[in-house]
Amino acid sequence: MSRDLYEVLGVGRAADADEVRRAYRKLARKHHPDVAVDKSDAEHRFKEINQAYEVLSDPQKRAQYDRYGTIGNGAGAGPGFGDFGFGQGFGSSGFGDIFDMFFGERGGAQQTMRRNGPARGEDLRYDLQITLEEAFTGVTREIQFSHLAACETCRGSGAAPGTLITPCDRCAGTGVMRTVRQTPLGQFVTQSACSKCGGEGQVVEHPCPDCGGRGRREVERTLSVKIPAGVDEGSRIRINGGGASGTRGGSAGDLYVYITLAPHKIFRRSGLDTYVDVPISFPQAALGGAIDVPSLEGQLELGIGAGTQSGVSIRMRGRGMPTVRGTQRGDHIVTVHVEIPGKLTHRQRELLEEYARLGGDRIQERSFFDKVKDAFRPE
Secondary structure, rough: OOOOOOHHOOOOOOOOOHHHHHHHHHHHHHHOOOOOHHHHHHHHHHHHHHHHHHHOHHHHOOOHHHHHHOEEOEEOOOOOOOOOOOOOOHHHHHOHHHHHHHHHHHHHHHHHHHHHOOOOOOOOOEEEOOOOOHHHOOOEEEEEEEEEEOOOOOOOOHHHHHHHHEEEOOOOOOOOOEEEEEOOEEEEEEEEEEOOOOOEEEOOEEEOOOOOOOOOEEEEEEEEEEOOOOOOOOEEEEOOOOOOOOOOOOOOEEEEEEEEEEEOOOOOOOEEEEEEEEEHHHHHHHHHHEEEHHHHHHHHEEOOOOOOOOOOEEEEEEOOEEOOOOOEEEOEEEEEEEEEHHHHOOOHHHHHHHHHHHOOOOOOOOHHHHHHHHHHHHO
């Protein structure tokens, strides 16, 4: 005996159209052959659900079923009845589309509305190289670049002034073409962008002569970019609305300015710390004292101790790069190198020879080779 259609969908005979629709969608998701747990009974159950919905979602068919218990030429109301397969409802009901079945309101007409609606413009990237001094102090730079802007002639519509944009006659302005495919389970309806209007839903019969109907033109633009102090290699600055113009009234994209640092002649940078090599004389290294060292903020005075060796690094705290927010600063690290004069005056040579006779040519610390011998000497 055929099952009652209301029982198939699990609704009462007084259920309104919304209740029938909700019940059908819930059961269709559960028993679809691709997702059902029990694969053996899924196809039969899925077809039964769609057959019941085909009748109960149509007011005329539902009235006939309520009155006579059958549809059409007296066919029964159970599985296999009549000439309507489960897929016919997909094309006529408005919510039987396979996309709508699994994605709710994301399918069908709403997809088309989004396709034909405002579209945001593309984001752009600009690579800007600055000096280390500019990164230290911050700087405002003017940049020039090409981007797609709304055509001033057609105001972004793409149509020549004084002409109209007409709905596409191939897709009736929907922007999509529907295709019905027969399967063992019935009919499946798929949709794709209209080949004539490209999914826009409208056709520009007389394109704008300046933009060729695209609604946008490539133009040069100049912007002032404020670069904060403390930026480092790879830092990114976002400029809202600085990218390409949107289409169909959509907002413009953003412009991203990527920072690179030009190599410096004397300074190096690592994070917030800066580094510099400074030459000192032998007397300065031996006797100690104050020397002037270069930094990104100018000349700084640095005290070195007596007997400072060549290659020693001295850290000047808080004299390096600032953070972007300006809450702290890194260190400035100075490495001193003792320079040996290449030429000596007669008097300088006499004094150095005197220094040597007084024992100045002797190395007070044990030699490197002595330390190596001690390392291999058995205890």
